[in-house]
Structures are given as structure tokens and as C-alpha cells.
Amino acid sequence: MLNRAESVAAPNPGAIIPPDPYSLLPPVPAFALGSDDVQDGKPVDPRFVHSWAAGSRDTSPELHWSGFPKETRSFVVTCYDPDAGTGSGFWHWMLVGLPAGVTSLPRGAGNGGALPEGAFHIRNDLGGKAYLGPAPPKGDPPHRYVFAVHALDVAALEITADTTPAFVGFNMTGHTLARGTIRPTFAI
Numbered sequence: 001m002l003n004r005a006e007s008v009a010a011p012n013p014g015a016i017i018p019p020d021p022y023s024l025l026p027p028v029p030a031f032a033l034g035s036d037d038v039q040d041g042k043p044v045d046p047r048f049v050h051s052w053a054a055g056s057r058d059t060s061p062e063l064h065w066s067g068f069p070k071e072t073r074s075f076v077v078t079c080y081d082p083d084a085g086t087g088s089g090f091w092h093w094m095l096v097g098l099p100a101g102v103t104s105l106p107r108g109a110g111n112g113g114a115l116p117e118g119a120f121h122i123r124n125d126l127g128g129k130a131y132l133g134p135a136p137p138k139g140d141p142p143h144r145y146v147f148a149v150h151a152l153d154v155a156a157l158e159i160t161a162d163t164t165p166a167f168v169g170f171n172m173t174g175h176t177l178a179r180g181t182i183r184p185t186f187a188i
Helices: 165-173
Strands: 032-034 063-066 074-081 090-099 146-152 176-182
Touching: 032 146, 032 176, 063 146, 074 165, 090 165
Parallel strands: none
Antiparallel strands: 032 063, 074 090, 074 146, 146 176
16 A cells, blocks of 8 residues: 655654555555646646635646546545644545546536536535645645545445535445545645
């Protein structure tokens, strides 16, 4: 299992750095997740961060994926900050119900862009049903933003748009066949 927690400085001396969220779940195969807008281990461009950061636009990045299992029946796209000072991380984006034939999302799909039939957003931890870009506290070391595409063995999870991200994660875990991830960083 991949665990990048050791590579990030703790915000407070002596603080424990949260583990990579997927290192705590049952292991699943990986598939390729790419983006023209965010890269693994690189800082997120201000175009894709939350609007209170200077020069930002809070726009979801382009994502594309391949190599997932042929048994895949749907996808869930998420963005999670395990380094948020909450004790439970921070969900920035959760898009569920993507049909198995969808293998990419254009830039802005998480902010009012057209979604495939059946796909919908779960509220992020700020309460909006859209992509919320990175927004760590000023002065914090770089936070990790784990973008993930989860290949599921069901066409739809038994959830609604009012379901919490944690409950979606709970329901999704038992249906995840494979996962692709990108882990960019951001600091103010």
C-alpha cells in the first residue's frame, strides 16, 4: 500500500501526520488517473484552488482515466485533504453515479459543467454540492489533495445527493474494484 504521510511536514511540532486515506482501507488494484491540470506531488495551480486564495477561480481540474477492471459498472470521483486540521480530514469533492463508459471529466465539470445522466454531486465539507478547491490555512505546510476515481461493481450506490461524504465512502468501500489517484499539494 502507498503511504505518503511521511513526506509531509506536520503543521504543529510533534503533531502526527495523518496517513494517506486509502492506506487504511482494504487494498484494491490501481489504474491510471491522469490530468492536464494537476500532477502527483506538484503544487496545484491557483486556477483550481478555493476563491479566498489570491488569483484563484475554484475550478475543478480536467481528469482522465484508463486501465480499470472490465467489470466496472460506475465511477465515483473524489478529492480529499487528509491534512486538514479537523481530526477527520476535509472532503473537497464527491461526484457519484458516473457511468462506466465515462473515462474523463473536462475542466469545470465539478462547478456547473454538464454531467452525464445519473451523475450528481454530494455536498463537500463546506456544504456546497460542487468542487471546492484547496484552501489550507495560511502558514500551514503543504496539504495533500487526494484526487481519486473509484471503479465500482454497481451501477449506482443506494444514496442521495443529501448523503454525507463519510456515508458515501462507507457504502463505496465494499463496492470498489480498483482506484486511480493523483496527490497534488497546495500551501498559501
